[in-house]
Structures are given as structure tokens and as C-alpha cells.
Amino acid sequence: MSVMTLVKAINNALDIKLTEDKSVVVYGEDVGVEGGVFRVTEGLQIKHGVERVFDSPLAESAIVGTALGMAISGLRPVVEMQFDGFAYPAFNQIISNVARIHNRSRGRFKAPMVIRFPYGGGINALEHHSESPEALYSHIPGLKVVVPSTPHDAKGLLIAAIESDDPVIFMEPKRIYRAIKQEVSDDKFSIPLGKAKVLNEGTDVTVIAFGAMIRECQKAMVMTKEAGISVELIDLRTIYPIDKETVINSIKKTGRLVIVAEATESFSVGSELIAIANEGAFLHLEAPPRRVMGFDTIVPLAQGEKHYMISPEQIFYEIEKTVKF
Amino acid sequence: MIFKEFNPLDDKMLQIIDNDGKVINPELMPDLDDETIVKAYKEMLFERVADEMAVSYQRQGRMYTFPPNQGQEAIHIAAGMNMKENDWVAPAFREMGVMLSRGVTMKEMFLYYNGNEQGSNFSDPRAKNVLPIAISIGTQYQHAAGIGYSIKYQGLKDVVFPFIGDGGTSTGDFYEALNFATVWGAPVVFTIQNNQYAISVPVSKQTKSINLAVKSVAAGMTGIKVDGNDFFAMYLAYKDAAEHARSGKGPVLIEAVTYRRGAHTTSDDPTKYRTKEEEDKWGLSDPLIRLKKYMDAKGIWKENEKELIAEKKKDVDKQFLEAENFTPYPLSDVFDFMYVDMPDDLKRQKEEYEQFLTWKENRK
Numbered sequence: 001m002s003v004m005t006l007v008k009a010i011n012n013a014l015d016i017k018l019t020e021d022k023s024v025v026v027y028g029e030d031v032g033v034e035g036g037v038f039r040v041t042e043g044l045q046i047k048h049g050v051e052r053v054f055d056s057p058l059a060e061s062a063i064v065g066t067a068l069g070m071a072i073s074g075l076r077p078v079v080e081m082q083f084d085g086f087a088y089p090a091f092n093q094i095i096s097n098v099a100r101i102h103n104r105s106r107g108r109f110k111a112p113m114v115i116r117f118p119y120g121g122g123i124n125a126l127e128h129h130s131e132s133p134e135a136l137y138s139h140i141p142g143l144k145v146v147v148p149s150t151p152h153d154a155k156g157l158l159i160a161a162i163e164s165d166d167p168v169i170f171m172e173p174k175r176i177y178r179a180i181k182q183e184v185s186d187d188k189f190s191i192p193l194g195k196a197k198v199l200n201e202g203t204d205v206t207v208i209a210f211g212a213m214i215r216e217c218q219k220a221m222v223m224t225k226e227a228g229i230s231v232e233l234i235d236l237r238t239i240y241p242i243d244k245e246t247v248i249n250s251i252k253k254t255g256r257l258v259i260v261a262e263a264t265e266s267f268s269v270g271s272e273l274i275a276i277a278n279e280g281a282f283l284h285l286e287a288p289p290r291r292v293m294g295f296d297t298i299v300p301l302a303q304g305e306k307h308y309m310i311s312p313e314q315i316f317y318e319i320e321k322t323v324k325f
Numbered sequence: 326m327i328f329k330e331f332n333p334l335d336d337k338m339l340q341i342i343d344n345d346g347k348v349i350n351p352e353l354m355p356d357l358d359d360e361t362i363v364k365a366y367k368e369m370l371f372e373r374v375a376d377e378m379a380v381s382y383q384r385q386g387r388m389y390t391f392p393p394n395q396g397q398e399a400i401h402i403a404a405g406m407n408m409k410e411n412d413w414v415a416p417a418f419r420e421m422g423v424m425l426s427r428g429v430t431m432k433e434m435f436l437y438y439n440g441n442e443q444g445s446n447f448s449d450p451r452a453k454n455v456l457p458i459a460i461s462i463g464t465q466y467q468h469a470a471g472i473g474y475s476i477k478y479q480g481l482k483d484v485v486f487p488f489i490g491d492g493g494t495s496t497g498d499f500y501e502a503l504n505f506a507t508v509w510g511a512p513v514v515f516t517i518q519n520n521q522y523a524i525s526v527p528v529s530k531q532t533k534s535i536n537l538a539v540k541s542v543a544a545g546m547t548g549i550k551v552d553g554n555d556f557f558a559m560y561l562a563y564k565d566a567a568e569h570a571r572s573g574k575g576p577v578l579i580e581a582v583t584y585r586r587g588a589h590t591t592s593d594d595p596t597k598y599r600t601k602e603e604e605d606k607w608g609l610s611d612p613l614i615r616l617k618k619y620m621d622a623k624g625i626w627k628e629n630e631k632e633l634i635a636e637k638k639k640d641v642d643k644q645f646l647e648a649e650n651f652t653p654y655p656l657s658d659v660f661d662f663m664y665v666d667m668p669d670d671l672k673r674q675k676e677e678y679e680q681f682l683t684w685k686e687n688r689k
Contacts, residue, residue: 029524030523030526033525033526034525034597034598037524037593055526057492057495057531057532058492058496058523059497061496061497062495062497085460086461089497124440125389125390126590127458127460128461265674295675295678296663296674297660297671300440300654301441301442302389302439302440302441303654304440304442304658313685317681318681
């Protein structure tokens, strides 16, 4: 066991896969010599060589497009988009090619590749550095979308993502890159994709979140406890395929649903969860499901984030309203 | 026009003064009077002073991430001097001097880098055709090609000045923009500020081209490689390029060879990827030092530099305080500019949030 941050855990997962599987390569902007702008890939080039961990020219579309070429010809590339908001030039490659090569070739080609990037706000960053685009990727058939919330999960999920024969979008909550430290096994382990985790069992209300918002929910739960509200907290961990079973079972038990996420509310993962609640637990609902999510606006620059970022207090306020409905 | 003599395929670099400020190509020396040269130097000096102060505010924890401009001032000021009233600027994010020359204020720069979008709402009418800073790499090159088409379509005589870094030349947007602008004969003067690094990645890892100006060749456009730390060379390049574009001869690509003397941004640590020796070597060709040496040799610099700097610092500090004490960011600023015609659902979201704020207030 070692104490790891998310950054360290991801680095460790990459190191393990690079060590045991010669088909794994890691590249992107500044990931080699510099070790990534957040130091996620620090030391990997020195240990595994410049042919396996390297700096690419600056072009997200080409990073993803070439990774697909590698993936269909025997490699397992793990590529980095430097920031959430910088990944959009690669969208054509992702939607039109990465996500559908398996289907288009009737299974002749697979795309075992991972596209990693830091996502989310709350770090006073520049424009295009604070976005939560999980719904955009989850809406694309053919992709799996993963968002860890702890160092332990980050390691296990990334190893599973690299081993997945389907392409995986791996979104890393940059706000808690270094904020959470945890004992994590040094050995190889993986966490299955598509499985949510019940972090706290409760009976009054189901709260579903993922990534950096888990910590905010846990802070809110100090307040709900004082108010005598029993919260069942679910960490989705994988956005797609979404773990309907865990979600529906919990709503059947509590009858109430609150979703907490940073992304814009409309046409979001929150919207999808409400659809799942309606389809799978309609007669059990005792209050309207509630989305505690970002406004349908651009994430404001640093000074405006105080209005945009979801606070534990706001989460408590919405939970209480739902429970009292 | 100098372009014929400097075909990018020959990898010749336009240079007029050397590192000691000595004129090495007198026949190319632009016709500038002493007063104009002194004024240009002052603007370069002011950009540097403001830039250093911005970095120091960030270090004091009074400002968020900032990308320093140090070492690239000759490009910025020479470009600004060759723009006319209605010309357009499509900046990347390391063109502070260009923006200042168009009337953008330091207060606005500070506001932007301190996390307030009002910093892109330029107040001076001279800045009306300056686009907001572009953090998403390369996109602005395409906007410039489109603006160029629009200018031509409307029968105007304006020119567009987009900027990009060396890293940005690897993007598809870059190539596509050069192609469109050339096909359309658009009046665009494209600048590549080749400051040798895209964060940590050196130009040698971006491209195996002999230079970056050569990227104009396949597009069929005019291009030139220029010593970006030589004010006179940059002035001449911009003068001829603007004239070329303005007279309907189509776009020009200028590669300005320079060096980012500071970090990529205040979050970056260049010691990770470059050496002190390299930094020192490039320091010898610093654009301010070179122009100063030229002026000293000619005996045209009679100002008290220390006093000028002190004066400028005072002004910058005043503007910083104005930015620091700017009206606190209201909730409405998050919503009001998303649409011209705001959808009802957005109004609903704002109202619900206000209800939460009232609840929070009453709870205290």
C-alpha cells in the first residue's frame, strides 16, 4: 500500500500497464519530457522510453486519429487531451471513427484505446479549462465513459479502461487531483466498468454524483445527518454504460432522487437519470427528482465560478426540499 | 516588396540589425524618423514593464494564471504600428503589446486574467475590431480568413492580423485557414510567433519543415521568415505585408522567429525542459536590448529610462487597482450574455438559484 493522490494513482496505473503490456503507448501534448501539465505522466518517459511515452505535435484531432490507427493495428494507445475544453478538435475523429470502427467493420477492427483528460471547474483556470463534457461523450454510441472520484477508483478503473477492447473516455476530476490522499494497493487491480458504487447506504433519499462532486456531497451529508436525513449516496463511476440496476434499486428503496453534477443541466446525465427513474421506479417516486447541476451557461471565468460551482450548502438545500416535498 | 528576396524555401531570414544593434542590411532599413523609433522603443519598454508587473501580481496571489510576453515585444509593436483604424486583430494569448497598441487597456488585461469576462469587453473605440483572446489553439486563424472574406465582399480596404504560436501550426485549423484565405484572396496578414516552445515541446518536435514560413508555400501564398527580435525587420515585414494584403494581392504569412523569455504561463516551470545556457544565448538577441543599442549608437535616446519605467509602473499599478476593485462579479453576468434572447429556462435557473441564496442568507 502507498498513500496516493489521484495524480499518483493514475500515474501508477499507467506505469503498471506500460510495464506488463508492450502494446501500451502513452502520448499527447507535453506528456513526455515535462510529464504532463499536471504531472500525471511524470517519470514515465524516463522509465519506459521515448517510443512508448512521448510528446506529440499540438493537434488533438491528430492525436486521436493516429491513436485509432494504432489501436486497429495492434497497439493500445492511451492519449491525453490536455484539458476538457481542448478536446473538441478531436470530436470528428471520436464520433465518426473511434466510436464506430468496430460497427463499421462488422467487428473486424477494434479500438482498444483510452482518451484521458482532466475535466471540471473550481480551480480558477483560464477559459476552456473548466468544462464537464461527460454528456457529450455519453451520447455517442460506441464509447464508454468513466469518471473516478478517488485515487483507488482512478487506478482500478484506468487499468480496466486500458484493458477494455472498446474505446474509453476517461475523465479525471482535476479539482481533486491532489486534494484527496488515500492508501492504494501497489499491486495491479481493476474495477469493472459499468458498475456504480453505493458509498453510503440510506433510506430517505438517493443522491447520485460522480467525480469531484462526490466530495461535495459528502460535505453536504454532514448537514443532512444533523437534520436527521438518511442519504444513500451513489458514485456512478462509469457514466456509460450506466449502472441502471444500482440506481433503480436505490430509488425503489428511498423514493426520492437528487442528482449532483457540474455540467449544464439540460440534456445531461441528470436528465438521463431522471428518465431511468421514471422508466424503472415510477410508482416508487414520492417526490419529483431534482437535478442540482450547472446552469445552462458557459462555466464562467474564475470570479464568476462562485456563482456556478455547486456548494455543499446548495446540495443540502436541494436534498432537504426533496425530502420535505 | 521584399517577399521575392526571401522565399521561405531558401530559409533566408529577414534581418536588419544584429545583436549589437548594428545595421547589417542598410538597403532594407525602413524609412522611420528618429522620433518614431524612440516612440516604438518606449512602447516595447512599456509592454515589458506591464508584463513583468502582471507576473508579479500573479506571484503575490492577486491575479490568476497569466502568459508572459517577455522577448516578443518587437513583433507586437511593429505589428501595431502598421495597422490602420479599422483593421482587425485576432489574437492568440501572447500579443499583449498588439492589443495595447489598439487601445486595449491594462485594466482590461488584468480583469480578464483575474477571471472576469468584462476584460474582453474593450472600452476604447480603437479596439472595436480586436477579437477576444483565443485560448483554444488555432481557431482564430479561421476567423481571420472569414473576416478577410467579409472585408473583400464589402469592398473595404481593411486588413486582418491573426496571431498563432509555433505549436498552433500543427493544428488542422492553421492549414485550413491558410488555404481558405489564399483561395479567397483575403486581406490577411498571418503571424506565427515562433517562440521556440509550445509549453514544453520544442519546434523540432512540432515539424520537420525547414522553417514555419514555408508552410505558406503549399497553400500558394506569400510567406516570409523574419527575425522577430529585430524591430526594424518586423516593421518592414509588416509594412510590406499590410500593403500587399490591402492592395488586393491576397494574404501573407509571417514567421517571426523569437524566444519566449518567460514561462508558458505562470503555472509553468521552464527549467523542466530548457537550459539556462539556451536562455542566456537567446537573451543576447533580446529585442529591447538590440533596439536600445541601435539608438545609443545613433545618439537618439535621450530619455531617462528609470524615470519612464517608474512612471509606467505607477500607471500600471493604478490600472491594476482599478481591476482589483472592480464591481464584484454579479450573478446576472453568468446568465445575461449567453443569448441575445434569453430562453425562459435560463431565467428559471437563475430565479431558483436566487431562492437558494435567500434561503442561505436567512439561515445565518
